[in-house]
Amino acid sequence: xxxxxxxxxxxxxxxxxxxxxxxxxxxxxxxxxxxxxxxxxxxxxxxxxxxxxxxxxxxxxxxxxxxxxxxxxxxxxxxxxxxxxxxxxxxxxxxxxxxxxxxxxxxxxxxxxxxxxxxxxxxxxxxxxxxxxxxxxxxxxxxxxxxxxxxxxxxxxxxxxxxxxxxxxxxxxxxxxxxxxxxxxxxxxxxxxxxxxxxxxxxxxxxxxxxxxxxxxxxxxxxxxxxxxxxxxxxxxxxxxxxxxxxxxxxxxxxxxxxxxxxxxxxxxxxx
Amino acid sequence: xxxxxxxxxxxxxxxxxxxxxxxxxxxxxxxxxxxxxxxxxxxxxxxxxxxxxxxxxxxxxxxxxxxxxxxxxxxxxxxxxxxxxxxxxxxxxxxxxxxxxxxxxxxxxxxxxxxxxxxxxxxxxxxxxxxxxxxxxxxxxxxxxxxxxxxxxxxxxxxxxxxxxxxxxxxxxxxxxxxxxxxxxxxxxxxxxxxxxxxxxxxxxxxxxxxxxxxxxxxxxxxxxxxxxxxxxxxxxxxxxxxxxxxxxxxxxxxxxxxxxxxxxxxxxxxxxxxxxxxxxxxxxxxxxxxxxxxxxxxxxxxxxxxxxxxxxxxxxxxxxxxxxxxxxxxxxxxxxxxxxxxxxxxxxxxxxx
Numbered sequence: 211x212x213x214x215x216x217x218x219x220x221x222x223x224x225x226x227x228x229x230x231x232x233x234x235x236x237x238x239x240x241x242x243x244x245x246x247x248x249x250x251x252x253x254x255x256x257x258x259x260x261x262x263x264x265x266x267x268x269x270x271x272x273x274x275x276x277x278x279x280x281x282x283x284x285x286x287x288x289x290x291x292x293x294x295x296x297x298x299x300x301x302x303x304x305x306x307x308x309x310x311x312x313x314x315x316x317x318x319x320x321x322x323x324x325x326x327x328x329x330x331x332x333x334x335x336x337x338x339x340x341x342x343x344x345x346x347x348x349x350x351x352x353x354x355x356x357x358x359x360x361x362x363x364x365x366x367x368x369x370x371x372x373x374x375x376x377x378x379x380x381x382x383x384x385x386x387x388x389x390x391x392x393x394x395x396x397x398x399x400x401x402x403x404x405x406x407x408x409x410x411x412x413x414x415x416x417x418x419x420x421x422x423x424x425x426x427x428x429x430x431x432x433x434x435x436x437x438x439x440x441x442x443x444x445x446x447x448x449x450x451x452x453x454x455x456x457x458x459x460x461x462x463x464x465x466x467x468x469x470x471x472x473x474x475x476x477x478x479x480x481x482x
Numbered sequence: 483x484x485x486x487x488x489x490x491x492x493x494x495x496x497x498x499x500x501x502x503x504x505x506x507x508x509x510x511x512x513x514x515x516x517x518x519x520x521x522x523x524x525x526x527x528x529x530x531x532x533x534x535x536x537x538x539x540x541x542x543x544x545x546x547x548x549x550x551x552x553x554x555x556x557x558x559x560x561x562x563x564x565x566x567x568x569x570x571x572x573x574x575x576x577x578x579x580x581x582x583x584x585x586x587x588x589x590x591x592x593x594x595x596x597x598x599x600x601x602x603x604x605x606x607x608x609x610x611x612x613x614x615x616x617x618x619x620x621x622x623x624x625x626x627x628x629x630x631x632x633x634x635x636x637x638x639x640x641x642x643x644x645x646x647x648x649x650x651x652x653x654x655x656x657x658x659x660x661x662x663x664x665x666x667x668x669x670x671x672x673x674x675x676x677x678x679x680x681x682x683x684x685x686x687x688x689x690x691x692x693x694x695x696x697x698x699x700x701x702x703x704x705x706x707x708x709x710x711x712x713x714x715x716x717x718x719x720x721x722x723x724x725x726x727x728x729x730x731x732x733x734x735x736x737x738x739x740x741x742x743x744x745x746x747x748x749x750x751x752x753x754x755x756x757x758x759x760x761x762x763x764x765x766x767x768x769x770x771x772x773x774x775x776x777x778x779x780x781x782x783x784x785x786x787x788x789x790x791x792x793x794x795x796x797x798x799x800x801x802x803x804x805x806x807x808x809x810x811x812x813x814x815x816x817x818x819x820x821x822x823x824x825x826x827x828x829x830x831x832x833x834x835x836x
Binding site: 376377381383395396398 | 533534535554555556557560561562564565566568570571572581582584585586633
């Protein structure tokens with residue numbers, strides 16, 4: 211009996227420590243922006259809005275959030291459209307060596323936007339005149355995300371019964387009509403998942419925009435965060451915490467929205 | 483409306499599996515035709531090849547007077563009901579029924595009107611706003627039928643249309659389908675593995691085995707005179723007695739009993755030929771008294787079929803089954819005699835009907 215109680219106490223202590231480990235930074239993130247002179251401690255805020263005023267007055271802070279939106283939405287749209295078409299084809303057409311191709315792509319994708327490919331990618335962007343261009347960055351980020359997106363979406367496509375499409379085919383639907391009328395509505399939750407995943411990935415990506423965009427007016431929030439220092443070269447905690455809060459809110463909102471709208475699956479129509 | 487004709491139709495899957503082996507089949511306009519066979523016999527492949535979902539390796543599919551062998555499914559002017567119905571789960575009943583018309587670019591108002599008309603005919607009027615997931619199995623089947631009717635195709639193809647319904651509903655749907663087909667008069671081919679379903683619904687049927695058609699005929703022809711021992715053993719809710727025997731003059735020696743040669747085989751089995759004697763349990767007269775030309779043995783099992791009983795006799799080392807009307811069933815262990823009807827018994831030589 212005592213052993214059981216001690217075991218329970220040990221277990222809950224461990225859970226509490228783990229929880230604190232993850233909760234305290236989050237608590238700091240929501241309290242520090244409202245504190246006049248934030249430190250690394252979590253304290254009860256005095257609810258000042260001065261920090262927000264400072265962020266608003268910063269010349270690049272708000273535009274950088276907009277840049278983040280452009281980059282992440284642009285990449286997400288490209289990733290979803292291209293991955294959907296590729297995954298549908300790969301799921302429905304039998305190709306010799308298809309699975310090997312998919313795994314090879316998946317493996318390569320971690321290299322494309324990874325550190326190892328930085329120099330060649332930079333050179334490629336220079337050659338193609340895509341340096342310091344948001345379009346170029348979107349293309350490169352899309353390339354990095356596509357293989358994993360295709361891989362995940364193919365799984366979604368594989369799990370939708372073929373008879374839906376065959377039925378549409380017998381009625382005379384063309385392949386593109388089948389994709390539009392039948393496949394896309396059926397895998398919509400999968401498409402939403404990929405879109406959210408792509409947005410979150412690009413939103414949080416620091417390295418690629420830092421390398422490829424030198425014009426500060428084009429840089430996304432992730433890069434601007436890196437520049438928030440005081441004149442003395444110290445991290446400007448009031449700016450950082452406030453900007454960090456603003457930076458994280460859109461992603462949280464997007465997640466909530468998509469989960470509410472697409473967090474369900476269609477049932478029925480196929481008798482199992 | 484159109485006739486369907488298959489000429490030497492062959493389908494070989496990659497890997498060399500021959501699903502269809504040079505099939506010839508003619509289905510006249512307006513006929514309700516059943517493809518019957520055990521699983522893996524190629525009946526679904528045949529249906530899908532007619533639909534165009536599988537491409538034929540050889541031979542031709544002719545619908546009406548058009549050779550459609552090389553055409554895409556959509557260009558063949560056929561409509562298909564899938565085994566799982568394949569109703570689009572994201573569309574309501576109206577949109578599902580109207581989908582074929584949407585592909586044909588019929589205006590929205592016109593196609594919704596047509597959907598409402600067909601839906602009302604099948605008793606779906608109060609369900610038109612529902613999604614397939616909110617319908618019962620029988621309702622889903624009627625939506626699938628309505629969708630096919632909305633196409634006004636030349637021929638309908640049904641893949642196991644009743645297999646997803648529960649037993650009681652299946653009987654109702656059987657009657658309903660047959661009535662509907664008769665009213666519409668559209669050439670319809672349906673696939674089933676259930677011989678009772680094929681016998682009950684079809685005008686004519688083909689029994690398939692391993693990519694070959696073993697017999698084509700009306701349900702009564704196939705039931706009364708199965709062309710070979712495969713069809714004989716496959717058709718009938720109580721399996722046919724198929725007993726090895728030898729011809730001895732004008733009698734047959736089967737399972738140690740002397741049996742008279744059936745009417746259909748009279749004078750056609752030379753003395754000494756090895757034969758298989760076939761007679762359905764329904765065509766046996768059971769009696770407790772010995773009779774001339776009857777199988778005599780001990781009652782091993784009595785099975786209740788409802789209005790009758792199936793009696794299994796041990797005759798030597800083989801078993802003979804007979805259907806006995808209710809009220810006169812024997813007890814297990816009794817001596818019993820089963821006299822085959824001479825006009826219904828059949829003789830098979832090398833597996834084929836004599």
